[in-house]
Amino acid sequence: MAKVDPITFAVVRNKLISIAHGMLETAFRCGVTTFMYEIRDCSFGLLDADTGIIAQSNGIPLFAGSLGPATKNCVDHIGKENLEPGDIVISTAPDVTGNHTSDAILFAPIFYQGRLFGYAATKAHWIDLGAKSTYPADATNIYEEGLRIPPVKYYQKGKLQSAIWEIIKWNSRAPDQVWGDQQAQIAGCHFAERQVTELLDKYGVETIEACIGEMYDHSERITRLAIEAMPDGTWTAEDYMDNNGIDLEELVLTKVTITIKGSDITIDLSGSAPEQRGPMNGLWVTTLSAARAAVKALTSPELPADEGFNRPITVIAPKGSVYNAGPTAPSFLCGNVAQTILELVNKALYPILPERTPACSGGDVIGDGFFGVDPRTGRYFGTITPSIIGQGADFYADGENYLMHHSCSGGQNIPTEILESAFPLFVERVELIPDSAGAGRQRGGLGSLIQIRPLAPVTFYSFIEKAKTPHWGIDGGKAGLRNYALIQSKEKGEFEVLKTSGVNLAAGDRVTVLAGGGGGYGNPLDRTPEEVRQDVIDGYVSLESSGQDYGVVIDPKTLNIDEKATERLRSGLAN
Amino acid sequence: MKRVAVDIGGTFTDIVYIDDDTMNIVVDKTRSTPRDIGQAVSEAIKKAKIDMSEIALFIHGTTIGVNTIVQRKGAKVGLITTSGFTDVLEMARGDRTELYNYLWKKPKPLVPRHLRLGVRERTNYLGEIVEKLDEKQLAEIIGKLKGDGVEAVAVCLLHSYANPENEQRIGGKISAVWPEASVALSHLVSREYREYERTSTTVINAYIEKAVVGYLNRLSANLKDQGFTGQLLISGPSGVLGIEAVKEKALYTIASGPIGGAAGAAHLSSLCGIKDLLTMDIGGTSIDVSIIKDGVNVERHQSEVLGYPVLMAGVDIRAIGAGGGSIARVDAAGLLTVGPESAGADPGPMAYGLGGTKPTVTDAALVNGLIDPNYFLGGEVSVDVALAKKGMKAVADKLGLSLNEAADGILSVARNNMITTIGEILIGQGYDPRDFALMAYGGAGGLFAANIAEDMSISRVIVPVAPGVFSAQGILTMNLVHTYARAYGRSIEGLDTKELTDIYTEMENSALQLLTTEGMSRDSIEFTRSLDMCYEGQHYYIETPVPGGELKAAAKTEIRDSFERLHEIKYGHRIQAPMITINIRLRATGRIKDVPVAEIKSGKDIPQSAVKPKRKVYLEGQLVESQVYERDQLLCGNTIAGPAIIEEPFHTTVVMTDQTLVVDKLGNLIIRIGGA
Incomplete structure (x- = not known):
């Protein structure tokens, strides 16, 4: 292939990345649920003819990295030779997409001058696709988790295959909303098709392909340079997931062994727990995506992702293990499994990358929400009501308060004013939780709580993780507050919930979801008393914690530091 | 006058x-x-x-x-919110702009947590007060803020857009007991929904008011x-x-900053009879881009300043981090990038000789002869091309290119960064760049315009008179404009035309009063009503025109038809779904007497006084001999074939080979591309 000049390369690269952003923008305009336009539970990307990722939109990193492998699974199933211009392929089968059934993949093959150039692909969370409940957090097999659409043509040569739509329609609790978001996804794909065609017209297919080749090579070089700068060797880390959704008292072991050799890196998840009988099972496609995202964040966080970044990375997850479950295993919470890889990798590489690996965050996206029938309209509704975690402290600074887990870093909360207008819910509080962050020389970020009172009979679901094992600190930093939800029901009483596929609640009951904080970095006794005092003034840290955790004695009335008492207390705590 | x-x-x-x-x-x-x-x-x-x-x-x-x-020099602000929501300002929306950056931080809130206090009260989304304002607690809160030395109080209560009563009570109470504090009530600053965005807007207002x-x-x-x-x-x-x-x-x-240019461009568009314009103000560190459609500045309803969202309608001007000072570098793996880092005015480009060590776009333009080093900023600033060449060599060596090729590469990458972002701005709003003429001004507008137009398949470029001070001239063409917005969630069927008329009348009366005090006579005042509308479930809305006067039942049909027609124009289809309204908007304009326009002398031949010595410039991959002209000597009707360079103090316009430049009667330079 002809070598492309550096200028054309830089220009085309930017343009391709901008097309991926444009796909997302286009979809936001037409999306009809909060999943799409507030939470942004979706991803868009441009793939080459071999399903390598050329460029991806902002959104959910775990989705984006899985677009390529998921599309490949579909293409392999249908047969590349059977694809035609105007086709839109769909699938919701977890072993194909790597996500749960409600995260559908849709893609359009892009043809240019009669030849397959690549694909415009998208994943987005659909509000409901007919599982035993909208969030079957206690499924024991795949058949309880909703409609599995195998890879099929949803549009053939531009024509909707209405039978497929009818099947979706008859299986969803909210078909109108599924239709609206799905059309938004398709609009995004069509946007990419038009833009890519214009680009090919302008530069010619050979130049564009040469540029894409150079993009990958460039990204690979960048990644290899970063890996080469790390010492060769093997590092391991272990952690636990709370449970598998069925056996609620049994922790699930996660383990990573990372080997760096020259400019290659291997992420080996062997030694993790076997496939589970509850829905906390990871799927290969998303495991691969998460492991790659983990390496990307540590080697080239500032650059947009493409296939080249993946080349130096080998991912191993034995079949039949919790990170690579079989096709009929329950896997509705596979996203929660995949997210653990990011922080597991940080934990393992901390000894060699102390400046880049923060302490553990709240460790979870905190999935929770409500569904039911809105008495005001008679329509089915469903929404996530995310509570958001704090981030782990890092080498340089305190952890950020209230920031989405890295695995969903483009996701947003939903404004209370929208939640209350759109759904029969009343929000009583959304606040940071004092003392929820791990103490440290650099303090962790604070987590938050959301307290909601339904105004009509509704079902509450949740799939909260990282409630049972610490949001670890680093280098003497302490752990952050755990995650959990609290239900106060007139009929059922008060109780704590982590994972539930549905608790029926009456109007006036109350749910509080607590998203914990991040771990601290460094010994809290090394934090300057003045910083601790500021934290006390701002209510991030209580007076009790300032004494107990930081050894700083503050007068409760004047909020001045008692320096002598502080010195005494600190030297006492240090011993 | x-x-x-x-x-x-x-x-x-x-x-x-x-x-x-x-x-x-x-x-x-x-x-x-x-x-x-x-x-x-x-x-x-x-x-x-x-x-x-x-x-x-x-x-x-x-x-x-x-x-x-x-400079973080605003007032010490206290924030009063609905109890339980004091952290909304700090939480923001929970997302990060840099997806993979674990160390990314949000912009620090303008009000620290200890000055954000919640008061017990609650209004629901329908505007019903479901919990009365706790006056006793309010008094304590006011006392605390006063004791803490707060100068300005921002108040943002949940759903105050639907019913501002409790905010008004709080405002009244503060004025009564603490008259020296300035107060910003969210429903007066921005009466739209989404509490974080509204709180942020209200706090910014409180923060900057004193200054x-x-x-x-x-x-x-x-x-x-x-x-x-x-x-x-x-x-x-x-x-x-x-x-x-x-x-x-x-x-x-x-x-207040960049609007002048956009307004001036809209004014000029009507004088020139060019209705659809893309404007580009290229300066040292950034480019401000705006759109004029049908002779009117395109507006948007939300923007941001330094990462903080602002809910305020206004001309949609987007800043792109690229300009004459943008720095070029080659990364470890051989990728040439230009910007967003800028050398600014100090040290500035290497050629300034003020200690700049990184090659910039301006250096590249000097090396390739596009700018005359002896006529830089009208000759007021001396520049050293040798220093620019030194910077260029570093880039050229890394990429294995000649000096000219490297300089051309830097200009090309800078230009294409601009094109990509401009394309995203246009396409993101459903516009096709090819339907626009390009108006370029600011210090470096003419340097890039012709080339950008060619790459974007735009057929015409306009470089106005005195492009270096175009923004200042533009603000003289602006009218007095007050805009009003209020959240108004209704189904189109459920629209109460009496209620709607009342709200518009209320807004119009207050605008009338304001404009009168600003010296406007009744006959120079115009109102434009609109409703933000969408199909149920959608998030992006379309601003739909609403008739004036008293609205009757028939107005509903008219509004509905307008919305559906606009939706079809914008997105290519209609949807079988109920329609809803989101916001009521009113724009009140007081017309200021137009600035008179001067025409320049006409002439067929280019006067000798306009002709400067030819020089070698590197354009489109080759060294060519270019004609050079002094702009203020050119006459209306003068036609110049590219390659050519038109110079004036503070500005240089480049005409590419195969392009033709014509001077119009107002003295604008019109470059035609591709024989259009």
Whole structure:
């Protein structure tokens, strides 16, 4: 292939990345649920003819990295030779997409001058696709988790295959909303098709392909340079997931062994727990995506992702293990499994990358929400009501308060004013939780709580993780507050919930979801008393914690530091 | 009438004086004085030798609002929210702009947590008060904020857009017991929903108010001292505003900076008969891009300043981090990038010889002969091409290119960064770049415009007269504009036309009163009503026109039809779904007498006085001999074939090979591309 000049390369690269952003923008305009336009539970990307990722939109990193492998699974199933211009392929089968059934993949093959150039692909969370409940957090097999659409043509040569739509329609609790978001996804794909065609017209297919080749090579070089700068060797880390959704008292072991050799890196998840009988099972496609995202964040966080970044990375997850479950295993919470890889990798590489690996965050996206029938309209509704975690402290600074887990870093909360207008819910509080962050020389970020009172009979679901094992600190930093939800029901009483596929609640009951904080970095006794005092003034840290955790004695009335008492207390705590 | 405009930019303060009767125009530039930005205003007036006692209209574009935030010199603000929601401001929306960056931090909230206090009260989304305001707790809160030395109080309660009663009560109470505190009530600053965005907007207003009001008072006094007795107006987000309105809502100054150019372009578009324009103001560190559709500036309803969202309607101007000072570098793996890092004015490009060590876009333009080093900023600044070449060599060596190729590469990458972002802005709003003419101004507009147009398949480029001070001239063309917005969630069927009429009438009456105090007569005032609408479930809305006067039942059909037609134009289809309204909007315009326009002399032949010595420039991959002209000597009707360079103080326009430039009767340079 002809070598492309550096200028054309830089220009085309930017343009391709901008097309991926444009796909997302286009979809936001037409999306009809909060999943799409507030939470942004979706991803868009441009793939080459071999399903390598050329460029991806902002959104959910775990989705984006899985677009390529998921599309490949579909293409392999249908047969590349059977694809035609105007086709839109769909699938919701977890072993194909790597996500749960409600995260559908849709893609359009892009043809240019009669030849397959690549694909415009998208994943987005659909509000409901007919599982035993909208969030079957206690499924024991795949058949309880909703409609599995195998890879099929949803549009053939531009024509909707209405039978497929009818099947979706008859299986969803909210078909109108599924239709609206799905059309938004398709609009995004069509946007990419038009833009890519214009680009090919302008530069010619050979130049564009040469540029894409150079993009990958460039990204690979960048990644290899970063890996080469790390010492060769093997590092391991272990952690636990709370449970598998069925056996609620049994922790699930996660383990990573990372080997760096020259400019290659291997992420080996062997030694993790076997496939589970509850829905906390990871799927290969998303495991691969998460492991790659983990390496990307540590080697080239500032650059947009493409296939080249993946080349130096080998991912191993034995079949039949919790990170690579079989096709009929329950896997509705596979996203929660995949997210653990990011922080597991940080934990393992901390000894060699102390400046880049923060302490553990709240460790979870905190999935929770409500569904039911809105008495005001008679329509089915469903929404996530995310509570958001704090981030782990890092080498340089305190952890950020209230920031989405890295695995969903483009996701947003939903404004209370929208939640209350759109759904029969009343929000009583959304606040940071004092003392929820791990103490440290650099303090962790604070987590938050959301307290909601339904105004009509509704079902509450949740799939909260990282409630049972610490949001670890680093280098003497302490752990952050755990995650959990609290239900106060007139009929059922008060109780704590982590994972539930549905608790029926009456109007006036109350749910509080607590998203914990991040771990601290460094010994809290090394934090300057003045910083601790500021934290006390701002209510991030209580007076009790300032004494107990930081050894700083503050007068409760004047909020001045008692320096002598502080010195005494600190030297006492240090011993 | 004699008018003066003073426009403050990051580097320069521009002044324009126009005498309508004699058509005497004075244009000048002085250095900005960021530490005391008012000083530059006085200096500019002095330097231009203007007799202020003769001036009827003084229009001012100021950066005081943004500066106050950048320098973190705003008031000490206390925030009162609905109890349980004090952290909304700090939480923001929970997302991060850099997806993979574990160390990314949000911008620090402008009100620290200990000054954010919640009061027990609650209004629901329908505007019903479901919990009464706790007056006793409110009194304690006010006492605490006062005790903490707070100067300004922002109040943002949940759903106050639907019913502002409790905010009004709080405002009343503070005024009664603590009159010296300034108060910003969210429903008055922005009556739209989404509590984080509204809180952020209200807090910004409270934060900058003291600085803005103080600045305006000093400015008024200063002008008065110089004998000024005319009217002082400030450029705002959609038009100019009376000084009292700006003191009332300091937030307006956030958009005071770059609007002049966009407004001037809209004015010029009507004079030239070109209705659809893409405007590009290329300066040292950034480019401001805006769109003019059907002769009108395209607006948007939300923007942001330094990462903080602002809910305020205004001309949609997007800044792109690229300009003459953008720095070029080659990364470890051989990728050439240009910007967003900028050398600014100090040290500036390497050629300035002020210690800059990184090659910039300006250096590249000098190396390739596009800018004459002896005529840089009209010859006022000396530049050293040898230093620029030194920088270029570093890039050239890494990429294995010649000096000229490397310089061309830097210009090309910079240009294409601009094109990509401009394309995203246009396409993101459903516009096709090919339907627009490109108007370029600012220090480096003409350097890139012809080439950008060619790459974007745009057929015409317009470089207005005095492009270096176009922004200042533009603010003289603006009308007085006040905009009103109020959240209004209804189904189209459930729309109560009486209620709607009442709200519009209320808005119109208050606009009328305001514009009258600003010296507008009733017959120069116009109202434009609209409703933000979408199909149920959608998030992006379309601003749909609404008829004036009393609305009858038939108006519903008219509104519905307009919405569906607009939706089809914008997105290509209609949807079988119920339609809903989101916001009510009103725009009240007070027309200021148009600035008279001067025409230049006509002539077939290019005067000898306009012809400068030819020089070698590197264009489109080769060294070519280019003609060079002095702009103010050119006549209407003069036609120049590219490659050519048109020079004037503060600006250079490049015409590519195969392009033709024509001078129009207003003195605009019109470049035609591709035989159009």
